[in-house]
Amino acid sequence: MPGERKDYISWDEYFMGIALLSAERSKDPRTRVGACIVDKDNHILSTGYNSACAGMSDKYDMPWASEGEQTGDKMKIKDYFVVHAEENAIDNYLGPKEKLNGATLYVTLFPCYKCAQKIARSGIKKIVYLNMYKKEDINEISKYILSKANVEWQPYKAKEEVLELKSKVLEKLSNN
Numbered sequence: 001m002p003g004e005r006k007d008y009i010s011w012d013e014y015f016m017g018i019a020l021l022s023a024e025r026s027k028d029p030r031t032r033v034g035a036c037i038v039d040k041d042n043h044i045l046s047t048g049y050n051s052a053c054a055g056m057s058d059k060y061d062m063p064w065a066s067e068g069e070q071t072g073d074k075m076k077i078k079d080y081f082v083v084h085a086e087e088n089a090i091d092n093y094l095g096p097k098e099k100l101n102g103a104t105l106y107v108t109l110f111p112c113y114k115c116a117q118k119i120a121r122s123g124i125k126k127i128v129y130l131n132m133y134k135k136e137d138i139n140e141i142s143k144y145i146l147s148k149a150n151v152e153w154q155p156y157k158a159k160e161e162v163l164e165l166k167s168k169v170l171e172k173l174s175n176n
């Protein structure tokens with residue numbers, strides 16, 4: 001209809017924007033990841049970000065600095081205790097399991113192989129990712145797991161005017 005706003009954001013921008021905003025909740029100084037799960041009718045089912053495993057506080061208990069990687073102290077290595085954004089988003093969804101069938105996962109970083117395993121058995125059938133995980137050999141394992149489970153993946157394609165989406169949203173949140 002004439003008169004509509006022309007610069008409204010697309011579904012992809014909306015859901016990736018929510019994944020990006022979710023990532024801002026993460027307390028990991030090195031890697032912030034956010035995820036948003038959407039059903040076939042564009043309803044948001046769940047969101048998540050990388051945090052501590054159940055029972056641990058992501059504010060007080062997590063060895064976010066991972067000093068153990070230098071000292072050898074395993075209790076100070078975050079990887080043993082962190083729960084990834086995708087896992088959290090799937091676990092945070094409390095509705096009927098069928099709704100996950102055919103759902104799309106928007107995630108700011110391509111899933112690791114553990115998350116790929118979880119996605120493969122969740123019913124999610126499509127992944128839209130913002131950044132590719134930098135360890136290529138691990139990506140190959142994730143891609144193999146996902147392809148075996150008929151899960152598609154595609155990079156998020158930003159239009160130029162929404163590359164600044166995250167900062168625009170955060171700016172509005174802090175200025176009002």
Ligand SMILES: [Zn+2]
Binds near residue numbers: 084113116
């Ligand atoms: Zn993962």
